[in-house]
Amino acid sequence: MREKREKREKRDKPWIMRTYAGHSTAAASNALYRTNLNKGQTGLSVAFDLPTQTGYDPDHALALGEVGKVGVPVSHIGDMRALFNGLPLDQMNTSMTINATAPWLLALYIAVAEENGVDRKLLQGTTQNDLVKEYLSRGTYIFPPGASLKLTADMIAYTVNEVPKWNPTNICSYHLQEAGATPVQELAYSLSTAIAVLDAVKNGGQVPAAEIPKVVGRISFFVNAGIRFIEEMCKMRAFTELWDRITKERYGVEEASFRRFRYGVQVNSLGLTEPQPENNILRIVMEMLGVALSKDARARAIQLPAWNEALGLPRPWDQQWSLRAQQILAFESDLLEYEDIFDGSHVITAKVAEMVAAAWKEVEDIDARGGVIEAVESGYLKQRLVESNAARLRAIESGEQVVVGVNKFVETAECPLTKDLDDAIMTVDPAVEKQATEAIKKWRAERDQKAADAALAKLKAAVKSGQNVMPASIEAARAGVTTGEWAAALRDVVGEYRAPTGVAGARLDQLQPNAKSKVEALRARVAQLTVELGRRPKILVGKPGLDGHSNGAEQIALKARDVGFEVVYEGIRVTPEQIVASAIEEGVHIIGISILSGSHLALVPQILERLKQKGVHVPIVVGGIIPEADARLLEAKGIARVYTPKDFLLDNIMGDLVELVAKAATTHAAE
């Protein structure tokens, strides 16, 4: 009895528990945060909507259909006040998933804190601010790599003394895994990113050499944890070892505390399935074990996805279920009573050593290629990821990699949780966008225009002359400047970037014999169709809207080429107008649209309307996270097929595309 109590008293402090949340409006999100904190959540994780992430105001043409969808819109200091209304910012630990506009959102946060009399030195939290993984996977970058790195370096230089408890950048391996990275690639690419960031600070001249160890100590990571949770745990131990080595050898950091690998986690969303979605809660729990079991490499903060993410936006109850999983592990189980339970395991030690060696080789290879930025610009890294992801999907398609309920054990009783499917997810009120559009106009009309103009001019001058962007951004925040205006000012000075898509040069592994015959049959069908059409069938793969999750579009493009299509893929963030213009100029036979942000009902009809207006008649298919009811709606509007994550057999999709082109050709000839 006494022993048990002593053990309990010696328990480790639990990690910070968060839920990635935010939607509709600042006020609605504030209410959600309060409820979440009352449920025992210990930190906040702010999800911003795509216009905020890509630097557009709600009334911008590109924001259409995206306002308040995947997160909260924060367009100015008024929104930031409402978002944190009544929350004690000196006690909060706030994580913001914000990248290209990170300096701006931090500026707004600081400005609001100071209005409330909170010293910026007390602020704790994280801005994600890792642009490399945006170019490679997540897609909310705005500026060219060099300029982005400078902005990150600015934030680091500013916060190291001004906001010393803030993590100015959270280097992400998370999204690399989502883009298909193997554990070794995750290790190597994210550590190479950290090296690029630290080198930029070191060589940037804003931080004296003596303070570099302190800067190194502020670098944190954001990691993914997949279902192979033993390997994932080893990955975390490998991270710890490699980071210790890099900080010591490359940056000469002596203080052990500054060399510690500090990381937060969101466990894997990519592996969550649409069929039998109730199984996902089990996957989520096991994935959490990967980053919690090993004390020496335990996460500092964990956020879990919800079981129904592959169906649509999760509701508060869905998120609560995941939070409870964390609480049960931390408070009910005996996990936190032990030292590292894998110390001395020769199996784990050997696996970690193997990963360390392989990752180090990759780190050196990237270094030899001129560093991570060069490897992004040349398309090398993206290409490697596209290849890895193609291999992963092929393994699932062939059944080599088992996904329960998807490619094995698919028999199921009816799931009571999804009985009424459309109620099993949250939908954002369409009125939100209209209200936000009106609100931003009102905000602009009511502010001191002269002060806003002056602040913007000052901001531009600061960026142009290479000064730190933070002081001018904080002034702009106070002057009522908007998110769109801040980003436009920087776009003006440093330009915009379109990253390599990585698909053109990607190579596919040799097919397994059983998959080969299917692909060969498709190729033969395409060859036959080529003769009938007079030229090869040509497909446009379009990714409209602001959502940058391009994995699906990339894999469709790659697979279509593999079966013999000519493929035009333009990368992310194209407008409906651009898609239609490309379809015309390129003379395509079919169009495939990919949308994962939930804005399909706003964007797809626009494309249809415009095609009609221009007299283009080609079949269109849509893929994405599209609820059943929406799919029916789109089909009624003339979409030939709607694909969701349950359609993982790419060969079948390709078969559909070929037949749709063939059917359209005969109809056309008959006309």
Added chain:
Amino acid sequence: MPPNERATRLAARVASAEKVAVAAALNLIEDRRAQSRSEIEALLTALGKERAPSFGHRIGLTGPPGVGKSTLTAALAREYRARGLHVGVLAVDPSSLRSGGALLGDRARMSFDPEDDGLFVRSLATAGDTGGLAYAANAGVEVLATAYDRVLVETTGVGQTETDVEHVVDTVCLVIQPGSGDVLQFIKAGIMEIPDVIVVNKGDHGKLAQRAAADLRGALDRLRNAGLGDAGHGTPLPVLVTSARDLVGIDALVDIFEAQRARVSEAELLERRHCGRVAWAVALFARRYGEHGLNTMGGRVALLDEVDRALVSGETPVGVVAGLGERCLARLRSPI
């Protein structure tokens, strides 16, 4: 509507740069069905009547993969548009030999205004052709050159076999990047005889780019002293450093293109375009009837001669090949 009349109407719409018509014309010239040949021929004839034979300027960008040709093409298109000129872009990408499919990636690097009627971008797959150019490239350029003031042709970047481009355009721009050792390879492979301008892109690499340009100028001087490698007018081959990414040197490059276009006499330009068409017809013939067909018609040199005469008399390359093909087949069929 009879095919001739249809072709004449389409050609007129192409000349007025109606995008849907330009696209339809390109779809047609890509069509390999035998029944489309007469229509293609009619279209090419009709297009020829829409513009003066010396209209416009056709520029080819060639060079190894990864040097930034796509980004440079996009930057050039933007600069021409800023100068009020209308631009057609033909971007050629390689087809997979295994599947015949192709990823046409160039649009991805181009941020363009869909409402701009003065810019048209079309991708073309090589469809197994070597030489870096696609089957339909010659005809595609004819279409775009009827609609737009300037045509940019971007080749696949397979490097040393890319000599076909000189038959398609008026000016060849070789693009390389610093520190790649490409220059030496090109000199060895004889590609250095082809370009009219050499661009060292990725000038953002700073000193490395400047040094590559200096090395290149030195090598060219040595070639020139040996009687090789000038721009045809006794002037040294222009060598320029650009950064397509940071938009540095793009206006200077367009200035050079414009100056070259202005310097070339009408007769020289027509001669070059004529030679290009001759080469196109012979290549098309060889593609359809192979080595055996070439020999049947008396060999490549004799064929070049014959095509030359036919084109001077006003036939189109596609028409010439159709006639030659019939004769070739008749000879093959006749008993010896």
